[in-house]
Amino acid sequence: MVANILVGMLCAHLLCFSVMFLLISKRLHDQKMGMDFFAMGNLLLGCAYVLQLAEGGPAWSLMSVVNHTFTLASPVAYWLGAMRFFGHSVPLWRPLLAVAVTYSAAQVLVQWSLGPVARYAMLSGMSALLFLVMVITVIYGVRTFAKDFYGEMLFFAALITGICVLNALKFMKLLDGGLDALQMDRNFQLVFYIYMSSLATVLPPSIIWLVLRRLTDDLRNLAARDPLTQLLNRRGLTEALQRYFNSRKAVPAHLLMVDIDHFKRINDTYGHPIGDAVLCHVAEVLRTTVRGGDLAGRFGGEEFVVICLDTDVLGVMHLAERLRAAIEKQAIQVTGSDHPLHCTITVGVSRHFANAHVLEDAMREADAALYRGKAAGRNRIELAPS
Numbered sequence: 001m002v003a004n005i006l007v008g009m010l011c012a013h014l015l016c017f018s019v020m021f022l023l024i025s026k027r028l029h030d031q032k033m034g035m036d037f038f039a040m041g042n043l044l045l046g047c048a049y050v051l052q053l054a055e056g057g058p059a060w061s062l063m064s065v066v067n068h069t070f071t072l073a074s075p076v077a078y079w080l081g082a083m084r085f086f087g088h089s090v091p092l093w094r095p096l097l098a099v100a101v102t103y104s105a106a107q108v109l110v111q112w113s114l115g116p117v118a119r120y121a122m123l124s125g126m127s128a129l130l131f132l133v134m135v136i137t138v139i140y141g142v143r144t145f146a147k148d149f150y151g152e153m154l155f156f157a158a159l160i161t162g163i164c165v166l167n168a169l170k171f172m173k174l175l176d177g178g179l180d181a182l183q184m185d186r187n188f189q190l191v192f193y194i195y196m197s198s199l200a201t202v203l204p205p206s207i208i209w210l211v212l213r214r215l216t217d218d219l220r221n222l223a224a225r226d227p228l229t230q231l232l233n234r235r236g237l238t239e240a241l242q243r244y245f246n247s248r249k250a251v252p253a254h255l256l257m258v259d260i261d262h263f264k265r266i267n268d269t270y271g272h273p274i275g276d277a278v279l280c281h282v283a284e285v286l287r288t289t290v291r292g293g294d295l296a297g298r299f300g301g302e303e304f305v306v307i308c309l310d311t312d313v314l315g316v317m318h319l320a321e322r323l324r325a326a327i328e329k330q331a332i333q334v335t336g337s338d339h340p341l342h343c344t345i346t347v348g349v350s351r352h353f354a355n356a357h358v359l360e361d362a363m364r365e366a367d368a369a370l371y372r373g374k375a376a377g378r379n380r381i382e383l384a385p386s
C-alpha cells in the first residue's frame with residue numbers, strides 16, 4: 001500500500017517536472033541545454049510508473065513490455081540531455097528508438113528462453129549498468145568538460161550511485177528469490193521507492209539550478225565582454241580591477257592604452273569587415289601575450305586597454321615592447337587578397353595606480369602618452385612622465 005502511494009507520488013512528480021522542463025526548453029529557443037531531453041526522460045519514466053500501477057503486479061503483457069522499455073529508455077534520455085547541456089550535439093529520437101526496438105525484442109527473447117524472472121532481472125541489471133555508465137561519465141566530466149560544475153557533478157554522481165546500487169541489489173534479489181522480490185509490501189521495495197521518490201524531488205530542481213547557473217553566467221559574460229573581440233569591455237574591466245584591488249595581495253597596476261596605427265586607412269582600403277578582422281587579430285595577440293592575471297579589454301573603436309598587475313615599470317615596458325613587436329611581426333591573411341596585411345600599434349603607458357577609482361585618471365595619462373607616441377611617428381611606446 002505504502003509503496004503504491006509512493007509510486008503514485010513519483011508519477012505525479014515526474015510528469016509535472018516533465019511539463020516544466022518542456023516549458024523551460026521552449027523559453028530557451030535555440031539553446032535548450034538538454035531540457036527537452038530531460039522532459040522526455042521524465043515523461044518516459046512517469047508513463048512507465050503509470051503502467052506499473054495499472055498492471056498491479058508482475059505479469060507478461062504488452063503493458064509490461066512497454067513499461068520495461070520506457071524504464072530503460074528514460075536514463076538514456078537523461079544521459080543524452082546531459083550531453084546536450086555540455087554542448088555535444090547528440091540526437092534524441094534515433095538512439096531512443098534503437099533502445100526501444102532492441103530492448104523490446106530482447107524482452108520477448110528472454111521471456112521465451114529463460115522465463116519471467118530473467119526478464120525482470122534483465123531490467124534491474126541493465127538499469128544498474130546504465131547508471132554505472134552515467135556515474136563514470138559524471139566523474140570523467142568533473143575532471144574534463146564539467147570542471148565548472150564540480151560540486152553539482154559530485155552531488156549527481158552520489159545520487160546516481162544510489163540508484164545504481166539499488167538496481168544491482170534488486171537484480172541479485174530477483175535471481176535469489178524470484179518474482180517474490182517484487183512484492184510491493186517487501187521492505188526492499190519500500191526502500192527502493194522511498195529513494196526513487198526522494199530523487200524525483202531533489203533531481204529536477206537541481207537540473208533547473210544548473211540551467212539557471214549557466215544562464216546567469218552567460219548573461220554576466222555578455223555584460224562584461226566586447227562582442228566583436230570577446231575582450232573585457234569597460235564594465236568587465238572595471239569589475240575585474242575592483243576585485244583585484246579588493247584582494248589583500250594587490251600591488252599597484254599600470255595601464256597600457258594600445259591604438260592601431262592608421263586604422264582608418266585599413267578600413268578605407270580593405271573595407272569594414274577586414275577592419276574587424278584586424279581588430280580580432282590584435283585582440284588575439286593581446287590575449288596571448290599578456291600574463292595570466294593581466295586584464296585585456298576593448299572599449300570600442302580601435303583602442304585597446306591592457307592592465308598589468310603585479311609588475312614594476314620595467315616589466316610593463318617589457319610587455320609593451322613584446323606587444324608592439326608581436327603585432328609588427330605577424331602578418332594578417334586577408335580573404336580575397338594574395339598580399340598579407342601588416343599593421344603596427346602605438347602604446348601609451350600610465351604611471352602606477354593603486355585603486356579602481358582612479359582608472360579614469362590612469363586612462364587619461366596613458367591616452368596623453370599615446371598621443372605623444374602618435375605625434376612622434378607611431379609604432380612606439382611612450383611612458384607617462386612621473
Ligand SMILES: Nc1nc2c(ncn2[C@@H]2O[C@H](COP(=O)(O)OP(=O)(O)OP(=O)(O)O)[C@@H](O)[C@H]2O)c(=O)[nH]1
Pocket residue numbers: 228259260261262263264265267271272273274275276279300301302374378
Ligand atoms: N572595422 C571597424 N572600424 C572601426 C570600429 N570602431 C572604429 N572604427 C574605425 O576606426 C577608425 C579610427 O580612425 P582614427 O581615429 O582617425 O585613427 P587612425 O586612422 O587609426 O589613425 P591614428 O590613430 O592617428 O594612427 C575610424 O575609421 C573608425 O571608423 C570597428 O568596430 N570596426
